[in-house]
Amino acid sequence: MADPKAPAVILDAPQLGENIGAVARVMANFGLADLRLVNPRHGWPQERAWAAASGADWPLNAARVFESVAEAIADLQLVYATTARPRELQLPVLTPREAAAGLAEAAAADQATGLLFGGERAGLETSDVALCHAVVTVPVDARFRSLNLAQAVAIAAYEWRMTRADAPPAAFRPMAAPADRAAMAGLFEHLERELETSGFFHPPEKTPAMVQNLRAALSRARFTDQEVRTLRGVVTALSRGRGKVLEKLARTKEGRRGG
Amino acid sequence: MADPKAPAVILDAPQLGENIGAVARVMANFGLADLRLVNPRHGWPQERAWAAASGADWPLNAARVFESVAEAIADLQLVYATTARPRELQLPVLTPREAAAGLAEAAAADQATGLLFGGERAGLETSDVALCHAVVTVPVDARFRSLNLAQAVAIAAYEWRMTRADAPPAAFRPMAAPADRAAMAGLFEHLERELETSGFFHPPEKTPAMVQNLRAALSRARFTDQEVRTLRGVVTALSRGRGKVLEKLARTKEGRRGG
Numbered sequence: 073m074a075d076p077k078a079p080a081v082i083l084d085a086p087q088l089g090e091n092i093g094a095v096a097r098v099m100a101n102f103g104l105a106d107l108r109l110v111n112p113r114h115g116w117p118q119e120r121a122w123a124a125a126s127g128a129d130w131p132l133n134a135a136r137v138f139e140s141v142a143e144a145i146a147d148l149q150l151v152y153a154t155t156a157r158p159r160e161l162q163l164p165v166l167t168p169r170e171a172a173a174g175l176a177e178a179a180a181a182d183q184a185t186g187l188l189f190g191g192e193r194a195g196l197e198t199s200d201v202a203l204c205h206a207v208v209t210v211p212v213d214a215r216f217r218s219l220n221l222a223q224a225v226a227i228a229a230y231e232w233r234m235t236r237a238d239a240p241p242a243a244f245r246p247m248a249a250p251a252d253r254a255a256m257a258g259l260f261e262h263l264e265r266e267l268e269t270s271g272f273f274h275p276p277e278k279t280p281a282m283v284q285n286l287r288a289a290l291s292r293a294r295f296t297d298q299e300v301r302t303l304r305g306v307v308t309a310l311s312r313g314r315g316k317v318l319e320k321l322a323r324t325k326e327g328r329r330g331g
Numbered sequence: 332m333a334d335p336k337a338p339a340v341i342l343d344a345p346q347l348g349e350n351i352g353a354v355a356r357v358m359a360n361f362g363l364a365d366l367r368l369v370n371p372r373h374g375w376p377q378e379r380a381w382a383a384a385s386g387a388d389w390p391l392n393a394a395r396v397f398e399s400v401a402e403a404i405a406d407l408q409l410v411y412a413t414t415a416r417p418r419e420l421q422l423p424v425l426t427p428r429e430a431a432a433g434l435a436e437a438a439a440a441d442q443a444t445g446l447l448f449g450g451e452r453a454g455l456e457t458s459d460v461a462l463c464h465a466v467v468t469v470p471v472d473a474r475f476r477s478l479n480l481a482q483a484v485a486i487a488a489y490e491w492r493m494t495r496a497d498a499p500p501a502a503f504r505p506m507a508a509p510a511d512r513a514a515m516a517g518l519f520e521h522l523e524r525e526l527e528t529s530g531f532f533h534p535p536e537k538t539p540a541m542v543q544n545l546r547a548a549l550s551r552a553r554f555t556d557q558e559v560r561t562l563r564g565v566v567t568a569l570s571r572g573r574g575k576v577l578e579k580l581a582r583t584k585e586g587r588r589g590g
Contacts, residue, residue, distance in 0.1 A: 162558065272569075311569060
């Protein structure tokens, strides 16, 4: 029913079924169909969503539910987080128009993309924003920032649609595709495990911020699968190094003892 | 409360108070304030409008009611009608983006402008569209054209706003500048030295290519100075880990020897 290259829409902890339905409706308006729900507050499915969708049932019928943002975006190669709140993260901040251009470019290179939106009240956790490649901010008036969820999706989806309306030919991209978020999560966890072991995270209360900053910094590079493998090799080598040093040391001691 | 040159929003025969409130909310989001209602179906004022506006009360408080579209737009110098239905009218058809450019140009010449929207079901009378200077059509997917009234206003108002401030808001911390190449070289050499020690580069003849690929991947992130320092800390921590393991091992051996 929709452009297979269109971005997925991921709603984190949406509260109201009406809003989920309104989101499905604007998705249908602009040719999006892949709806993903992370811990909807009142469970799923919710009848009120279908009532609010005014016939745009297919994104709701196909909606998938996840237990974390990380799981919901695991297969995606480019994810933008829409948020109005400033973050202490070193991520690019895009207008919806710039975001649409980025998504279109990625789609032209056959990459799976997504747009992440926070719940009606709480918005997004910074730790989830840190999993994304950039932040999208709708240029609202400073005097009234409170943008309805479906409106935020509408504007992002409209901008996506505008890139299709006058879509240029598929961009030539010699770059390999970025790794999906699951591969990146694997890299992050591997690195953080080793850093934990090595006593890098101190004081302990700063660990979450340090982890987020590292993740944001490394996310910006949009590593390919091959690069992720190489970097895991780097982490392993540096860690394994300990073992080698130990072996050498042991041999040296043996030698000394023997001599 | 809003840009005095912003277009008026004229709603012809709106049915639901909720939708009028939702329109007021998106107007406030994008710096519009002049709301005009032509024959609202359930009279005016309607409490539900204020409830739906989520605090964007001023467009509602100042809303004026008219008995015809002609009266509602009488003082305006440029008016665009938003409609999805084709018309037998020789009027230019604009995208919301083109419309915003036209409105901005008129506003720059101190002209009073407006955007006319039809009611939820019936849309606009062709005779009222004929009072306007052009037709605006949101580029919806042909498979699901039914765009919610407030969404249509949101997209038009968003496009207007984009002509005012074609940049993300200053609320976010600006991205720190990327580190200079000397700092990056320091990071690379540090990392490569440790990788060399740990036996990462094998076979040796592949070392130059491996180094280049690693450097290219990490360069893409455009790390800040702070991030370079953090990453050097990461390399140091992973390397220093060896020392800690050695110390522990030594202590354990001491312990064993002592016991």
